[in-house]
Amino acid sequence: MVSLLRNGPRMLYIGTTKRFEFINFLIEKFQAEILDVDVVFDRSDEFNTIIYLFSDLKPSVNKSDVKDTLLIRKDVAHVLCQLIQNENATLIQAIRPAPQTILMRAIGDMEKMLLNIQKDFGGKIGSFNYCVESGCAASTIIGLTDKPLSRSAKFSDMYHNFLRLDQDYATLHRDLTMDAYRYLNSSMDNKEWHEFEIRIYDVYGAFQLHYQRLIEVLDSLELGIVIGESWSKDYPKFLFPVEVYSVHFLTFVEPKVFKQILLGLEHLSDGERIVDYDLYIKNKKVYWREALQNKTNINRETESLKARSEVYGRLDQKTKAELAVLEQKILGTRK
Structure with missing residues (x-):
């Protein structure tokens, strides 16, 4: 993902x-x-x-x-x-x-990540034009971006420095693939990976549709990796168990930011709430007010629609179209 x-x-x-x-x-x-x-x-x-x-x-x-x-x-x-x-x-x-090009995902300090790759493989760092003009047919140019690689990469999304390597492309590609997580981690500085549990609850039982909708967004934004799924029980009220579907997710996104994303997905564009996406870290729930820095005099529906607008603004048109289909199916379960 x-x-x-x-x-x-x-x-x-x-x-x-x-x-x-x-x-x-x-x-x-x-x-x-x-x-x-x-x-x-x-x-x-x-x-x-x-x-x-x-x-x-x-x-x-x-x-x-x-x-x-x-x-x-x-x-x-x-x-x-x-x-x-x-x-x-x-x-x-x-x-x-x-020269061939390889694009790599980075988070945080992209110059540091580029220097770490150069330390291992050598090469020259410079602008894209410099790398192309100084390279040869056997050269490979490595570019970094902090945007998802699942969509077309734009130059405006790329880090301004690139790395030109005059090495065998196939071997280089294999080695970079094997060490991609190590290089990604090298750019994260003090950031940590977090393991979240997302508990999906819907009184109408459309769990699969809500799961698909959630995964569409997480995949499109490339926020992390699903490391486990299971059915479990939650207790919104004392001695009152409800069935939930739990998704365990490994991500570099901070808990409050991730909760805002989930908050935006709980509502449709007209404000109707269709699902609960509860976020837990080590069995401790992250509440929606925490994601909003515990602001006072705020309305959950209003803040959810703001969060939804922000999330949808980051999605490509293909994902938005797929979400629209899923939302219509979810509404169909309410009849």
Whole structure:
């Protein structure tokens, strides 16, 4: 539920003296999109291919030498196979891969995490343009972000420094994957991982729907890892047990912040309360007033709607659509 590492889009440098003819070919063959060099990375994901066109592809390239930038929403193997097999391959004077990119999740001190990776693997730290321009086909560029990696990474979300490594990509990717949690922890400074218990209660018994809705949000925001689930009993009143579904969750989020998220999920947009998401730490309940710094003269419904707005503001459109479907199903259990 926390993506720690993923690939960036693959990039190709292509030299051509028939620029416009080749661009038309890419648009017709691959539905390529012509984008500005500064935004193409933001619009792509790890299974896309970015093509940088040059009139003269030199051993060392600069951003200013790029004539056009195109995004193809196909993986690089598919693109290369089609280029080789097509008779219009004669339009290409030179071609070579650009440095590969690896994106990693960080929390807190990203410079410290980058330096720890450099300590283990070497390499040079600098801006993305520096890493691309000073790198070669065998280079790998590592970028850090404190935003979820499940969605497309934007340059505005990336840490301003990157690390360029001239090492075997496959071996590097494997080693970084194995040590990703260690590097993540190195950036957390004094932050700690917390084990929470989330107890789900619904008088109408729609536990599965509430569970799915909760997990959709936790997955989208990449807040931690589910480490256990079970049915249990709670006692809201003395000698009055009720059945609850417990989710044990490991997270780096502070208890009060996490409680605010749960508070926002208890209500629909019209204020109707549909579920109880109670938060416990070592069997001690975290109350909603604690999450609001024990403010006085506050209304639970009003604060819940504020919290809901904040949570939904952080979600992508796909997740919002899935939550809307689940909420309609939950309302259907009330009839």
